[in-house]
Amino acid sequence: MSTQSAAVPTSLGAAPAVPLKLPRKAPVFAGETHSQLVRRARKMHKVLTETYPDAHCELDFTTPLELLVATILSAQTTDVMVNKVTPTLFAKYPDAKAFAEADREEMEAILKPTGFFRAKTNSVMKLGQLLVDEYDGVVPDKLEELVKLPGTGRKTANVVLGNAFGVPGITVDTHFGRLVRRFGWTEETDPVKVEHLIGELFGKKDWTMLSHRLIFHGRRRCHAKKPACGACPIAQWCPSFGDGPTDPDLAAKLVKVPA
Template structure:
């Protein structure tokens, strides 16, 4: 078996384990339409989804359309999103993307990667979140968790999110890209932490090439594992 085939086989085995471990995945940002998800994802940069979900109800109540955001004063948006951090830049981006949605897309959120990344503050990560969860179009979302796990699983050796995305696309069927992304992110948040991964409580440990970099004692590792209530 070639190295590429071995990596593909290992990747799919890991994905099967993640599917069993996290059967009921969902986007952890609260939204009811593509615009809400787009705005929430912009707000989630350097901020927890839990905090974003605390902020967005008031924001979404006041601004219901791209036109509403495009006509808003920057200071008014800032006041509502202050606690998400980097609120000056985020407010400018939200108003800016709304203006572009109005001028270029009839006020609607586009459903292609190429169009989404033309919006202010929207990169490939945000675009793939919106595509996958608002439009059911497969995409790989390479955030800090996905990138870290991809390197630990030896699916990619790159820290460039685009390169990681391309590397992983070769390993997992396209129809599973969105679900893979969500499960990788969940696993990174709950078990495979950046500084102290809970290796001793990890369901992937038996086939993970990086097993042992974190806590191996089962009881100590279990204490490190986070649960859904930590994120809601």
């Protein structure tokens, strides 16, 4: 396995005086016990908490129904794009009954910018009808009921539970799954297994915000193709340090700051 010697930053723009020799890829921490993994993961989360004090759900919503619909629409597109169309959507369709009775072509026209608009229109209309028929138009607050709704899997259900109902949940989206594997917290790729395994590393009260902080980090620094390793505040605990530029100046150029 090839190795490289590099100064691992302990904070943005800072580096320890003594360089550390770290492999480019895992397993740097392959021999750690479960308790050591828990301590390392929690240290990383503590620093991410300090780095992203404003981490939050980046979908705009005011009700559980709005969040549920927005999350369904976020598939294969960005939260920014969803937030552009939902003000018009929610103004025209303010409740489940309105979604159920919507004119399909009119809704498709609104949702077209999000991609896969026909399938999404179908899901939203079916969702509205089911909520009217079985839940008096109200979004349920139980995981086992949410996952039965059209267009709603565990990821979407946990988004709604954590952010609309205050029920702790881990949201395993593409960013979250990629980062926990890159961090060496798990090698699992199945979202349900990832959800349960990562849940064991943290207290339940931290689950929702853990999801937000990892998603923030994935969008801003720990990119899929070229992570900003030299500008990463948790690099000293990451077995994948070196997957991206380790030079602080080069890495800083990769950091994305949303408008």
